Amino acid sequence: MIFRVFNIVVIGALILAAAYVYRIKFDSTVQAEHLAKLRTELRKERDRIASLRAQWGELDNPARIQALANRFLQLKPMAPTQFDNLDRLPERPPDDAHAANDDPIAGVIGNLEPPEAVTGTIPPAAGVLPPPQSSGNQSGAPNQ
Amino acid sequence: MSATAKSADAMLPVPAKSVAPAEPWRRRVLRRLLYGHDVNRVAKARARVGLAIVAFAVVYGIIAARLIMFAVVSDSRVAHRVVSGDAIATARPDILDRNGEVLATDVRVPSLYAEPRRLIDVDEAVEMLTADLPDLDASELRERLASRRGFVWLKRDINPEQQREIYRQGLPGIGFLNENKRAYPNGAEVSHLIGRVDIDNQGTAGIERWLDNQGLAALHLAGLATDRLQTPVELAVDLRVQHALRDELAKAREKFKAIASAGLVLNVRTGEIVAMVSEPDYDPNVPHNPRDPSLINRLTTGVYEMGSTFKAFTVAMGLDSGKVTLKSSFDAHNPLHYGKFDIHDFEPMQRSLTVPEIFTYSSNIGAARIAMAMGIDAHKAFLKKLGQLDRLRTELPESAEPIVPKRWGELNTITIAFGHGLSVAPLQAVMGVGALMNGGILIPPTFLKRAEADAQALGKRVIKPETSLLMRYLMRLNVEKGTAGKAEVAGYYIGGKTGTADKVVFGRYSKTRVLTDFMAVLPADQPHYLLLIMLDEPKALPETHGFTTSGWNAVPTGGAVVARIAPLLGIEPRLDLPPADQLILASMKESR
Numbered sequence: 188m189i190f191r192v193f194n195i196v197v198i199g200a201l202i203l204a205a206a207y208v209y210r211i212k213f214d215s216t217v218q219a220e221h222l223a224k225l226r227t228e229l230r231k232e233r234d235r236i237a238s239l240r241a242q243w244g245e246l247d248n249p250a251r252i253q254a255l256a257n258r259f260l261q262l263k264p265m266a267p268t269q270f271d272n273l274d275r276l277p278e279r280p281p282d283d284a285h286a287a288n289d290d291p292i293a294g295v296i297g298n299l300e301p302p303e304a305v306t307g308t309i310p311p312a313a314g315v316l317p318p319p320q321s322s323g324n325q326s327g328a329p330n331q
Numbered sequence: 332m333s334a335t336a337k338s339a340d341a342m343l344p345v346p347a348k349s350v351a352p353a354e355p356w357r358r359r360v361l362r363r364l365l366y367g368h369d370v371n372r373v374a375k376a377r378a379r380v381g382l383a384i385v386a387f388a389v390v391y392g393i394i395a396a397r398l399i400m401f402a403v404v405s406d407s408r409v410a411h412r413v414v415s416g417d418a419i420a421t422a423r424p425d426i427l428d429r430n431g432e433v434l435a436t437d438v439r440v441p442s443l444y445a446e447p448r449r450l451i452d453v454d455e456a457v458e459m460l461t462a463d464l465p466d467l468d469a470s471e472l473r474e475r476l477a478s479r480r481g482f483v484w485l486k487r488d489i490n491p492e493q494q495r496e497i498y499r500q501g502l503p504g505i506g507f508l509n510e511n512k513r514a515y516p517n518g519a520e521v522s523h524l525i526g527r528v529d530i531d532n533q534g535t536a537g538i539e540r541w542l543d544n545q546g547l548a549a550l551h552l553a554g555l556a557t558d559r560l561q562t563p564v565e566l567a568v569d570l571r572v573q574h575a576l577r578d579e580l581a582k583a584r585e586k587f588k589a590i591a592s593a594g595l596v597l598n599v600r601t602g603e604i605v606a607m608v609s610e611p612d613y614d615p616n617v618p619h620n621p622r623d624p625s626l627i628n629r630l631t632t633g634v635y636e637m638g639s640t641f642k643a644f645t646v647a648m649g650l651d652s653g654k655v656t657l658k659s660s661f662d663a664h665n666p667l668h669y670g671k672f673d674i675h676d677f678e679p680m681q682r683s684l685t686v687p688e689i690f691t692y693s694s695n696i697g698a699a700r701i702a703m704a705m706g707i708d709a710h711k712a713f714l715k716k717l718g719q720l721d722r723l724r725t726e727l728p729e730s731a732e733p734i735v736p737k738r739w740g741e742l743n744t745i746t747i748a749f750g751h752g753l754s755v756a757p758l759q760a761v762m763g764v765g766a767l768m769n770g771g772i773l774i775p776p777t778f779l780k781r782a783e784a785d786a787q788a789l790g791k792r793v794i795k796p797e798t799s800l801l802m803r804y805l806m807r808l809n810v811e812k813g814t815a816g817k818a819e820v821a822g823y824y825i826g827g828k829t830g831t832a833d834k835v836v837f838g839r840y841s842k843t844r845v846l847t848d849f850m851a852v853l854p855a856d857q858p859h860y861l862l863l864i865m866l867d868e869p870k871a872l873p874e875t876h877g878f879t880t881s882g883w884n885a886v887p888t889g890g891a892v893v894a895r896i897a898p899l900l901g902i903e904p905r906l907d908l909p910p911a912d913q914l915i916l917a918s919m920k921e922s923r
Contacts, residue, residue, distance in 0.1 A: 244516030249574035267822030267904035
């Protein structure tokens with residue numbers, strides 16, 4: 188009797204173990220396939236990166252850039268006299284910032300072009316630059 | 332197992348007991364004949380059962396082991412099959428310049444193949460394929476497809492549109508394999524340096540060949556280099572400098588109608604070759620004849636008489652020995668007679684010349700007299716020490732043996748003193764002059780990135796630091812007052828030595844065909860880079876007043892190159908530096 192119960196228990200355990208092992212095996216197969224897929228994707232991505240880098244290198248080639256620059260730009264090679272140290276930069280002119288105004292940039296603009304200045308083509312009423320006093324609500328100004 | 336054994340034990344004695352008394356006589360006889368008189372059948376049966384148990388255990392063990400093997404091994408085997416079906420195993424590492432710009436990389440390109448045995452209609456296939464690939468030869472294609480072979484390549488390296496078209500036709504027995512193809516995005520820019528590969532992605536020249544010799548070829552043979560190799564090779568070359576040098580050299584070659592031009596930028600502190608151009612060059616993406624003699628790398632594969640740049644060695648030898656100082660003077664009144672030879676100066680001074688004058692006027696007589704004062708053996712030993720007499724080996728597989736006179740007599744010493752009679756690879760001369768400039772340490776040049784500390788460990792001292800300082804002074808003086816004046820670029824404090832060598836044509840020195848070269852060091856007070864410019868057979872132009880000497884062609888080219896590359900090399904322009912005798916010579920007195 189005891190033997191029979193024991194046998195049944197063992198058989199049940201065996202079936203459970205087999206099912207469990209099967210599940211593990213199945214999962215691992217799925218994982219392995221996933222891994223293989225990811226590897227392939229990775230390899231494809233790497234190939235793609237390499238080919239893009241090669242293309243970038245081709246586009247970035249100094250000879251090509253030079254030819255384009257000669258054709259489309261007015262730039263010239265830099266001369267040694269055009270380099271200098273930062274510590275030899277002259278002091279900033281003191282009257283640049285408008286003392287009365289809170290906004291230094293508006294102050295500079297105001298200094299450059301006084302509100303009463305009239306340009307040749309634009310009538311003073313439709314002036315491009317608002318006077319420095321109204322610079323606080325500049326966003327609404329151009330539509331007026 | 333033990334359970335079955337137990338039951339066998341329990342069962343066996345039972346038949347033995349029951350059979351023994353009631354045995355018919357015939358059986359007894361038979362049993363005697365078979366087993367003998369006194370055999371314990373029980374023991375025997377047990378042994379047999381044991382044997383059977385062992386045999387079954389072994390069989391089941393094998394089955395179990397095999398199952399485990401399948402479970403463990405199968406995955407990796409599948410993955411391997413996927414990879415090898417996709418690519419031919421010839422991946423190569425990327426090659427980058429010192430700033431990480433791609434110089435060479437692998438790209439996957441589809442290649443077209445056919446399995447003729449699986450083709451149904453050869454004529455149809457030929458027709459459709461030639462429609463998509465017009466450059467395929469129809470008759471050859473037909474021949475290949477009609478052969479009953481298992482696999483034939485039809486066309487390597489087709490473009491994706493062609494692949495799509497052919498795929499859409501759905502021909503059976505026609506397929507694509509992705510292959511690695513080497514791409515050189517910069518084309519001819521770095522050709523001689525980087526070399527090239529053949530159709531099977533094996534390196535045939537330059538750094539590519541060197542990579543193969545580093546063990547990559549063995550990997551390819553074993554079929555292991557399948558996936559993209561992860562560690563790229565970083566070279567010392569700077570693509571921007573390389574381009575500037577090549578651009579200026581191409582301009583100079585065109586302007587002076589020279590056969591060839593070559594240039595090199597060496598970091599004298601580390602021995603790194605930052606740029607190397609030998610023009611004419613080739614586009615490594617395009618197959619061409621590798622044996623074409625006009626396309627050799629003149630800096631490593633060619634050997635040349637370097638002309639007056641060798642006077643730098645002669646003067647350095649004199650100064651380093653201590654027998655000659657800057658104040659020493661040598662007689663240059665008359666041409667130097669030796670046997671039936673006369674040594675002339677290009678611009679005869681007809682007086683005694685001091686050492687700086689010999690250097691800046693580039694006096695052949697003076698240089699010869701310095702070398703004679705040192706003696707033949709000392710001269711030979713000095714050049715040997717500076718690596719001018721032995722073959723220089725770098726990473727590049729191409730190298731050339733210098734042509735050294737077999738019997739080195741006094742006449743050889745006289746001519747070699749001013750750069751004739753000894754042919755060296757220009758790279759070799761650059762290495763030697765680099766040692767004269769950098770404080771006296773000879774560092775073997777390299778194409779790979781190298782740290783300064785490694786270079787110092789590799790290098791060996793060949794001249795005293797003071798001698799090196801004097802040589803820098805002379806190089807600078809030569810730009811301020813001497814033959815290299817046209818190289819001056821304000822702010823970079825260039826020093827330099829010119830050289831013009833008569834070429835040997837039909838066994839004699841030609842008066843009209845020359846090879847001009849120019850070595851520039853920048854900045855001369857704290858040398859960092861050494862530049863070599865070399866022009867092969869430059870022609871005289873109206874603006875050179877009919878001269879073909881180095882000062883009129885190689886030197887201005889050198890100046891133009893320096894103006895372009897100095898900002899790229901990170902050299903700060905200093906516009907208010909005193910002349911050489913105040914800056915360089917004074918620092919020497921201070922250090923004493």
